Amino acid sequence: MSKIKNHIELQFLSEPADVNYGGKVHGGMMMKWIDQAAFACALQWSQSYCVTVYVGGIRFFHPVHIGHLVKMEARIIYTGKTSMHIAVDAYSKAIGKADFIKNTHCIIVFVAVDEEGQPKLIPSFKPKTEKEIAMHGYAVKLMDLRKSIDKEMEPYIV
Template identity: 30%
Template sequence: MRKKFKSIDESRVTISELMLPSHSNFNGKIHGGYVLSLLDQIAFACASKHSEVYCVTASVDTVDFLKPIEIGELVTMKASVNFVGSSSMLIGIRVEAENIQTGEVKHCNSSYFTMVAKDSEGNSVPVPGLILKSSDDIRRFAKSIKRYDNKKKRRTEFHETDFVSEEHLHIVEGYNVQIEL
């Protein structure tokens, strides 16, 4: 029997992986695409653990690459459900890299994935609500509402605005462009 509400701790997921030379880019740092793949995996695991059903990635709301990850560092990703809608969940992920020789830990990435719970036919299904137990939980939930509202506003503005029209040329003023109409 699925619970009507779950605590954030019940769905929290942490994974660690040693970064190998095969994960690096041409600059000798861990490739951002590889990190994105790991982020998607942990977001799936966290959302599926919370909803107890298969989940799909609906959107990647934010990925902030803060510091490069080096070959040989131990990367730890911590994911938690920050917000739930009727069938969607916003998964917050923190990425840290540890130099295993010195013990130095650095915050490398913060990401937010919107995941949707699906049944075997691919229809969206309801997810359990969240039990918020701390001011930090409430802060994350409230920030997620704000993030959702901003995303909705951006979508509306983007679809309502005709960016091809000459009356919008003032928008590109001051940017590194050359207009040749």
């Protein structure tokens, strides 16, 4: 049995239908690509259908222009029994340029589900490299922050 990879990279070419009137890719299109990359990473890890349960901390650093090559890097940074925290970094570059620039970063949490839509157990992710250990710690900190955010939002959830 082959080792399950904890990361994936997808690339897209921004097209005229992806951009707003200012000639830059819509934030919604970037979020779609981020979700697709994170879903593919979650599917690859869990070997199961997954549902998005949380998207947070998305921040746009630089715009993406029409005709730019867009690269999404998604990686598992933490797993629970059924959930996966995936960090996604988006990069872009003009065609003919050598270096990508970082455009966006966010965390998405997916839960693996069975045929009845119930949470399903997944393999545990065990960080090994220094970067994986740091990202794992980052995920734990973000989980603690989400608890306080959830408490603040509670009165507004109907």
